[in-house]
Amino acid sequence: MEATVVRTGTEGKTWGGGNDPLKASYGKMMMWFFIVSDALTFSGFLAAYGFSRFKFIESWPIADEVFNHFPFLHGVDAPMYYVALMTFILIFSSVTMVLAVDAGHQLKKGKVVFYMFLTIIGGVIFLGSQAWEWKNFIQGTYGAVKTEGGNILQFVDAEGHRVALADVAEVMSTERVENTRASGVWFQQGEALPNYTIEEIKAGFANREDVVIRTQKLTEEGEKTVLSREESLAKLDAEAVSVVEGANLTENEYGVPLFADFFFFITGFHGFHVLSGVLINIIIFFNVVIGTYERRGSYEMVEKVGLYWHFVDLVWVFVFTFFYLV
Amino acid sequence: MAHDTTHQHESNTKRIWSVFVILSILTIVEVVLGILKPGFLVHTDFLSMSILNWIFIILTIFKAYYIAWAFMHLEGETKGLRRAIVWTAVFLIAYLIFILLTEGDYIFEVYRTNHVAWDF
Numbered sequence: 032m033e034a035t036v037v038r039t040g041t042e043g044k045t046w047g048g049g050n051d052p053l054k055a056s057y058g059k060m061m062m063w064f065f066i067v068s069d070a071l072t073f074s075g076f077l078a079a080y081g082f083s084r085f086k087f088i089e090s091w092p093i094a095d096e097v098f099n100h101f102p103f104l105h106g107v108d109a110p111m112y113y114v115a116l117m118t119f120i121l122i123f124s125s126v127t128m129v130l131a132v133d134a135g136h137q138l139k140k141g142k143v144v145f146y147m148f149l150t151i152i153g154g155v156i157f158l159g160s161q162a163w164e165w166k167n168f169i170q171g172t173y174g175a176v177k178t179e180g181g182n183i184l185q186f187v188d189a190e191g192h193r194v195a196l197a198d199v200a201e202v203m204s205t206e207r208v209e210n211t212r213a214s215g216v217w218f219q220q221g222e223a224l225p226n227y228t229i230e231e232i233k234a235g236f237a238n239r240e241d242v243v244i245r246t247q248k249l250t251e252e253g254e255k256t257v258l259s260r261e262e263s264l265a266k267l268d269a270e271a272v273s274v275v276e277g278a279n280l281t282e283n284e285y286g287v288p289l290f291a292d293f294f295f296f297i298t299g300f301h302g303f304h305v306l307s308g309v310l311i312n313i314i315i316f317f318n319v320v321i322g323t324y325e326r327r328g329s330y331e332m333v334e335k336v337g338l339y340w341h342f343v344d345l346v347w348v349f350v351f352t353f354f355y356l357v
Numbered sequence: 358m359a360h361d362t363t364h365q366h367e368s369n370t371k372r373i374w375s376v377f378v379i380l381s382i383l384t385i386v387e388v389v390l391g392i393l394k395p396g397f398l399v400h401t402d403f404l405s406m407s408i409l410n411w412i413f414i415i416l417t418i419f420k421a422y423y424i425a426w427a428f429m430h431l432e433g434e435t436k437g438l439r440r441a442i443v444w445t446a447v448f449l450i451a452y453l454i455f456i457l458l459t460e461g462d463y464i465f466e467v468y469r470t471n472h473v474a475w476d477f
Contacts, residue, residue, distance in 0.1 A: 039446070050438065055438055060438070084461070115384065132430075
């Protein structure tokens, strides 16, 4: 192959590419370029979230009331704990990753294998946690009623505690059946039936003297406005058109539809990054195990995937702040 | 900022663990403040945002700084590379946020003061 190789005699010199002013290898620099562009993508999403939130600043859902589940603690109001745990898992997997990189600098293969393994486990646990979080979010807890204008009305008792639809509704026999593909003459499908009809809610609400309605609107104290019993009855009667349980891309029981849209989109996009990070980590892990980098005499590949993994952690720090704290 | 990865190979484990401790403390402070939501921090505004939110954002930037500098090892890179990464990102993101939040606030005002009802 000698014939195809052009030698200029400048190899290693400035004109031959021998000068690297930033003292970083090509691969590492490209990983940084990728990270910067990816960071701009994420900040585009988060800034769009901020835009929508400022647009609906008076009626945005309160994160503490939405994300208040913890495994094995049913019905206990546990705001923030679960997502704090997830944050710790991700930060810790970042620590094990940087320890693996550090061990790689000292060419200690065994230690690199061990720390990379821990990193992968941490990533997998994080992904599982996120799936559980999504499940709770999609399923919803209490359910709500939607008005003609697209607003969400929730039920609370005298102490301000949320009341589930199941406790309000008065179950009536109904003629309505869900239209499925199989039952139609034409190939079509109807909307899924909610557990309760709006008539059942209205009938049940009239009998529950202790329950009132909470609107999306935030008060000066940053809490949701609670209507009086008379106002509640009037509002439910005049405006409520449908029942909402859980969350999807068009409506959700927590409030503004965009809230769920951004939740799905941003945490989903981040989760996809974690997933690809785990997969890349697994590939590099096996490369370390079979000794590829030991023979090469450099563990720089571990360093490069490490950069990506830390970036995923970095993004989560911001998602955590803007979705759950602020 | 003395370590250069390409030349020195001494262990940094002490630094790594101390950064982990710092990140943990920052996270715990955030979570505790997020759960307690002290009234005086929530109701005091600074530049039309509550002090509590400012605290959250500043602590987050601190966390980002430690992750980028210690874990991603920006502190060991050359000045040129570090600035190319950090200044570019910080400038563009700050600009984007400024533009979008201003616009969002404007639309909120339009909705609120408009003569056409949007909640029908």
